Amino acid sequence: xxxxxxxxxxxxxxxxxxxxxxxxxxxxxxxxxxxxxxxxxxxxxxxxxxxxxxxxxxxxxxxxxxxxxxxxxxxxxxxxxxxxxxxxxxxxxxxxxxxxxxxxxxxxxxxxxxxxxxxxxxxxxxxxxxxxxxxxxxxxxxxxxxxxxxxxxxxxxxxxxxxxxxxxxxxxxxxxxxxxxxxxxxxxxxxxxxxxxxxxxxxxxxxxxxxxxxxxxxxxxxxxxxxxxxxxxxxxxxxxxxxxxxxxxxxxxxxxxxxxxxxxxxxxxxxxxxxxxxxxxxxxxxxxxxxxxxxxxxxxxxxxxxxxxxxxxxxxxxxxxxxxxxxxxxxxxxxxxxxxxxxxxxxxxxxxxxxxxxxxxxxxxxxxxxxxxxxxxxxxxxxxxxxxxxxxxxxxxxxxxxxxxxxxxxxxxxxxxxxxxxxxxxxxxxxxxxxxxxxxxxxxxxxxxxxxxxxxxxxxxxxxxxxxxxxxxxxxxxxxxxxxxxxxxxxxxxxxxxxxxxxxxxxxxxxxxxxxxxxxxxxxxxxxxxxxxxxxxxxxxxxxxxxxxxxxxxxxxxxxxxxxxxxxxxxxxxxxxxx
Amino acid sequence: xxxxxxxxxxxxxxxxxxxxxxxxxxxxxxxxxxxxxxxxxxxxxxxxxxxxxxxxxxxxxxxxxxxxxxxxxxxxxxxxxxxxxxxxxxxxxxxxxxxxxxxxxxxxxxxxxxxxxxxxxxxxxxxxxxxxxxxxxxxxxxxxxxxxxxxxxxxxxxxxxxxxxxxxxxxxxxxxxxxxxxxxxxxxx
Numbered sequence: 072x073x074x075x076x077x078x079x080x081x082x083x084x085x086x087x088x089x090x091x092x093x094x095x096x097x098x099x100x101x102x103x104x105x106x107x108x109x110x111x112x113x114x115x116x117x118x119x120x121x122x123x124x125x126x127x128x129x130x131x132x133x134x135x136x137x138x139x140x141x142x143x144x145x146x147x148x149x150x151x152x153x154x155x156x157x158x159x160x161x162x163x164x165x166x167x168x169x170x171x172x173x174x175x176x177x178x179x180x181x182x183x184x185x186x187x188x189x190x191x192x193x194x195x196x197x198x199x200x201x202x203x204x205x206x207x208x209x210x211x212x213x214x215x216x217x218x219x220x221x222x223x224x225x226x227x228x229x230x231x232x233x234x235x236x237x238x239x240x241x242x243x244x245x246x247x248x249x250x251x252x253x254x255x256x257x258x259x260x261x262x263x264x265x266x267x268x269x270x271x272x273x274x275x276x277x278x279x280x281x282x283x284x285x286x287x288x289x290x291x292x293x294x295x296x297x298x299x300x301x302x303x304x305x306x307x308x309x310x311x312x313x314x315x316x317x318x319x320x321x322x323x324x325x326x327x328x329x330x331x332x333x334x335x336x337x338x339x340x341x342x343x344x345x346x347x348x349x350x351x352x353x354x355x356x357x358x359x360x361x362x363x364x365x366x367x368x369x370x371x372x373x374x375x376x377x378x379x380x381x382x383x384x385x386x387x388x389x390x391x392x393x394x395x396x397x398x399x400x401x402x403x404x405x406x407x408x409x410x411x412x413x414x415x416x417x418x419x420x421x422x423x424x425x426x427x428x429x430x431x432x433x434x435x436x437x438x439x440x441x442x443x444x445x446x447x448x449x450x451x452x453x454x455x456x457x458x459x460x461x462x463x464x465x466x467x468x469x470x471x472x473x474x475x476x477x478x479x480x481x482x483x484x485x486x487x488x489x490x491x492x493x494x495x496x497x498x499x500x501x502x503x504x505x506x507x508x509x510x511x512x513x514x515x516x517x518x519x520x521x522x523x524x525x526x527x528x529x530x531x532x533x534x535x536x537x538x539x540x541x542x543x544x545x546x547x548x549x550x551x552x553x554x555x556x557x558x559x560x561x562x563x564x565x566x567x568x569x570x571x572x573x574x575x576x577x578x579x580x581x582x583x584x585x586x587x588x589x590x591x592x593x594x595x596x597x598x599x600x601x602x603x604x605x606x607x608x609x610x611x612x613x614x615x616x617x618x619x620x621x622x623x624x625x626x627x628x629x630x631x632x633x634x635x636x637x638x639x640x641x642x643x644x645x646x647x648x649x650x
Numbered sequence: 651x652x653x654x655x656x657x658x659x660x661x662x663x664x665x666x667x668x669x670x671x672x673x674x675x676x677x678x679x680x681x682x683x684x685x686x687x688x689x690x691x692x693x694x695x696x697x698x699x700x701x702x703x704x705x706x707x708x709x710x711x712x713x714x715x716x717x718x719x720x721x722x723x724x725x726x727x728x729x730x731x732x733x734x735x736x737x738x739x740x741x742x743x744x745x746x747x748x749x750x751x752x753x754x755x756x757x758x759x760x761x762x763x764x765x766x767x768x769x770x771x772x773x774x775x776x777x778x779x780x781x782x783x784x785x786x787x788x789x790x791x792x793x794x795x796x797x798x799x800x801x802x803x804x805x806x807x808x809x810x811x812x813x814x815x816x817x818x819x820x821x822x823x824x825x826x827x828x829x830x831x832x833x834x835x836x837x838x839x
Contacts, residue, residue, distance in 0.1 A: 075678070076678075077674045077675070077678045077684055077686070079688075102690055103690065105690075106690075181689060181690075182690070205685070205712075234687060234712060234713070237687065237688045237689065238685055238686060238687040238688070238712040239670075239684070239685065239686040239687075239688075240684065240685050240686075240712070241678060241683060241684060309712070312711045312712060313710075313711055315710040315711075316710045316711040381711070381713060381715055382710075382711050382715065383715045394717070395717075396717050396735065397716070397735035398735065399732070399735045400731045400732065400734060400735070400763075402728055402731050402732045402763060403728065403752050403754045403760030403761070403762065403763075404698075404752065404754050404760070405661065405698040405728070405729075405732075405752035405753075405754070406697055406752070406753065406754070407662060407694075407695040407696055407697035408695060408696040408697070408753045409695065409696075410663065410695060410696060435695060438695065441753075442753070442757050442759070443753075443756075443757050514695070516690070516694075608756065611756060611757065613696055613750070613753065613756065616751045616755075616756055617756075626750075628782065628791050629750075
């Protein structure tokens with residue numbers, strides 16, 4: 072009997088890559104895609120790397136495919152935007168060894184800045200999209216993606232969502248199939264995309280997509296589950312599970328390939344059912360095409376384009392079931408916050424004190440936007456802090472940004488912030504850039520990057536030195552400072568924002584959750600000195616609270632001993648010691 | 651068998667994912683079809699987190715919806731209150747008697763509700779445990795979640811030996827003994 076294992080969707084995707092004989096994987100961490108790469112390293116047959124950003128990752132995978140091996144890139148939905156430049160053109164080039172892009176969407180925005188639908192990107196880039204519904208399918212579809220990729224000479228998008236990526240289900244393990252490398256032959260008409268060649272490849276791409284649409288009617292990933300014909304549903308991915316739960320008697324056309332659509336199959340199915348529903352989260356990709364063929368169907372008239380679906384949502388919308396529910400209790404919200412001991416809190420508490428605005432970026436430090444820190448004013452996308460600050464200056468003049476800084480993490484700086492800083496230097500900006508260097512990619516759960524000195528596969532390598540990198544751009548004023556030294560930090564920020572030149576302040580202190588950085592210190596109260604002034608509470612550390620009698624308490628199970636509260640106390644009422 | 655629905659709720663960083671791994675392990679070992687849904691990413695930074703576990707002959711939907719949970723395991727009082735309406739009428743609520751103030755309370759924008767356990771006990775079958783104190787008695791506050799699993803185990807349909815086997819296979823080798831002791835402590839509370 073084959074071994075069965077319970078696996079996260081992302082773990083199953085990694086397993087699928089392994090079984091498919093993949094040899095190269097490149098990625099940049101991003102929720103909900105990160106665990107794919109973290110699981111791929113369990114298979115030594117695959118070379119796996121963290122690239123500095125998704126465009127680079129995509130290109131690494133493209134190069135590997137061109138050389139004749141099966142390759143993949145994985146990223147979150149907004150990462151696909153970063154990778155879209157190579158993606159749109161590799162669609163024309165096609166593949167040598169099979170090439171798969173795993174795009175992880177986030178309906179419901181569990182950990183993202185938008186709720187975009189990557190299937191639309193694939194549609195515009197003229198790429199086929201496979202969409203699995205559970206962990207078991209994630210593994211099987213991954214393998215099938217390589218079959219399609221090589222048969223039709225096309226990169227394939229495997230599209231997941233948070234609910235698939237972070238759900239565990241039972242998976243049957245199979246052996247790896249070693250795929251022989253395809254021979255590489257010089258072929259500029261295919262591999263060099265200049266106008267004359269690309270024009271011809273565009274014709275090929277159209278033919279390829281038509282062939283996929285036709286053959287899709289016989290692909291096993293698309294299947295009809297005929298049942299009662301009063302209600303028919305076309306669905307795919309995780310929503311298929313909600314359909315099965317809510318409408319066990321309905322007939323279902325389950326699409327495994329959601330682009331291009333198997334038109335004949337859909338037309339035949341539609342003819343057999345009385346009322347046809349199309350159930351897909353986010354954008355009406357399937358629905359709009361089906362309706363454009365003159366097929367009557369109900370979709371976004373009754374289903375939302377926002378957030379995740381559920382079985383109860385379908386019971387209400389399709390069956391008009393009244394579901395009696397208890398009213399939820401009214402309780403205080405618990406939004407995410409910076410951890411106890413987080414160096415970002417120290418930096419933001421200084422910026423807050425100086426009433427400085429921050430053009431923010433993507434990472435844990437986006438949380439500097441919320442109370443009680445309220446420092447971050449803007450957040451758009453990876454690397455945008457530096458360039459948006461520069462744009463403000465060019466619009467309003469250098470005086471306008473004298474009470475502004477850009478705040479960006481080390482990993483995000485290397486991702487795309489470095490380009491923005493180059494621009495600031497080149498175009499004579501005067502902004503103050505704060506690189507919050509916590510020696511890791513924090514939000515996604517501690518991934519290494521080019522400045523940590525470690526690779527995804529655990530090798531020790533020379534680390535890019537961020538200080539020297541900034542210096543090499545010709546920036547004279549680059550400073551490194553301990554993120555917890557609030558006095559020095561305050562003086563430095565005051566001086567640098569006033570300066571009519573670009574300056575970079577690198578605040579250094581490792582993430583409080585890094586295993587190599589587990590603090591042995593704990594802060595403690597010296598109650599007889601406490602005046603209950605509450606200064607220690609201002610930075611909003613969750614380990615220090617005021618009880619109903621106004622007494623300050625430090626929770627020793629949460630405290631990381633960073634000493635920020637102690638620095639803020641003028642009365643010596645907080646101590647810090649090794650325990 | 652009807653599909654069973656379990657929920658684990660708590661505060662990001664409390665280690666609810668280990669509990670879900672153990673639940674995934676024991677239900678799979680028993681030969682059930684299992685689906686488990688977790689929260690990773692930003693909410694893990696001190697936010698409210700929830701894990702759904704469903705097991706039975708075949709399981710489609712990976713989430714538990716309101717009014718469907720057979721067992722709700724809450725790692726913190728306020729989170730018990732937040733998700734109590736997910737319980738079935740005869741569902742069991744296991745709550746760790748710990749208070750972690752959300753930032754909305756720390757900043758004074760909201761008040762931490764009083765008498766949560768007493769109020770919930772009027773509506774549901776509530777089993778309350780001070781797992782942190784019990785864990786400190788064992789000399790390691792980190793195993794409080796395994797104590798909660800021990801308490802929950804008494805209200806689920808798996809043999810004690812099977813739980814222990816799964817714990818042995820799930821936790822890091824160095825911590826097997828302390829976690830077994832913690833499970834035992836919870837189970838006999």
